[in-house]
Amino acid sequence: MSSIQTQPDFIDVNGDRIAVRHRDGQSPGVVWLGGYRSDMLGTKAETLDAWAVTNGHAFTRHDYSGHGESGGAFADGTISLWLAQSLAVLRETTTGPQILVGSSMGAWIALRMVQALHEAGEGARVAGLLLLAPAPDFTVELMEPALTQAQKSDLETRGFIEEHSDYSPEPNIYTKALFDDGRANRVLVGLIDTHCPVHILQGMADPDVPHAHALKLVEHLPADDVTLSLIRDGDHRLSRPQDLAMMISALEGLVERASEHR
Known part of the structure; x- marks a missing residue:
């Protein structure tokens, strides 16, 4: 593809029209997994x-589905649905090992993708994980305890x-x-054996995902090959120039x- 991608391609996943932008290149490839209500044209993805x-x-x-340029209704979305779509994009669009870059909810999707791919005998497709302000299990861990009686x-x-x-x-x-679906997709319930290096970037001034949540995630990951970088004044977006520079540096480390290991 050219260096300018004006229009996405579309693939059908269980009746939903999913917008995809793919750029051919050398391995390992990079796969972006956005957050809740975000789209693929945000600062980090660009x-x-x-x-x-x-x-x-x-x-x-x-x-x-229900996000950006894809079809489907946002209110119909669940972790299971978005996970299935992300796996379909990976399988239909990419070849060889990939580094999954998951932001916020996208980190939850990435962790579930690793589990699903290993269960399917496709674990070698994931060469590394870069998780930005990761929010695995956010419905159960972060939201449910704070729900009011009215909610x-x-x-x-x-x-x-x-x-x-x-x-x-x-x-x-x-x-x-x-x-309900979030409970069925929990990952912070035992060891998450990713079989690949993991680098987590987490802001300590994040109002949405406390950095204690990133520390809890690390407890569920094997001790080897896990790096946690805490950004003292970083917020949830991690989109400032210095945050983006850290993201690229972490990515380059995973690519190297x-x-x-090829």
Whole structure:
């Protein structure tokens, strides 16, 4: 593909039209997994794309259903649904080992992808994980303990709750289906054996995902090959120039390690 990707391609995943942008290049490739209500044209994804162009690596990104340029209704989304779409994009669009870069909820998706790929005998497809402000199990671990009685009642009677968003004029919507499905996709319940190096970047000034959550994730990962970089004044977005530079540095470290093990 050319260095300018104006329009996405689309693949059908169980009836949902999923928008994908893929750039051919050398291995290992990089796969971007965005956060809740984010899209593939954000600052971090665009920074990764520019890096891929400069360094000649393959790069793949997509929008989950109900996000960005993809079809489907946002309110129908669950971790299981978005996981299935992400696996389909990986299998249909990429070849060879990939480094999964997951932001916030995308880190949860990335961890579930590793588990699913190993169960399917495809574990070698993942050469590394770069997790940015990771929010695995956020429905159970971060949201449910803070729900008010009124919100719990809304989940049961209306099937969803609305919450103010600092990142959009529209409120965030969280459905009962998302909470129920989140429990079925928990990863912080035992050892998460990724079989690959993991680098976590976490802001200590993150108002959405406390850095204690990243520390808890590390406890569930094997001690070897796990790096946690805490950014003292980093927020949830991690999109400042210095944050983006750290992201690229961490990625290059994972690429180097993957290349050494080929």
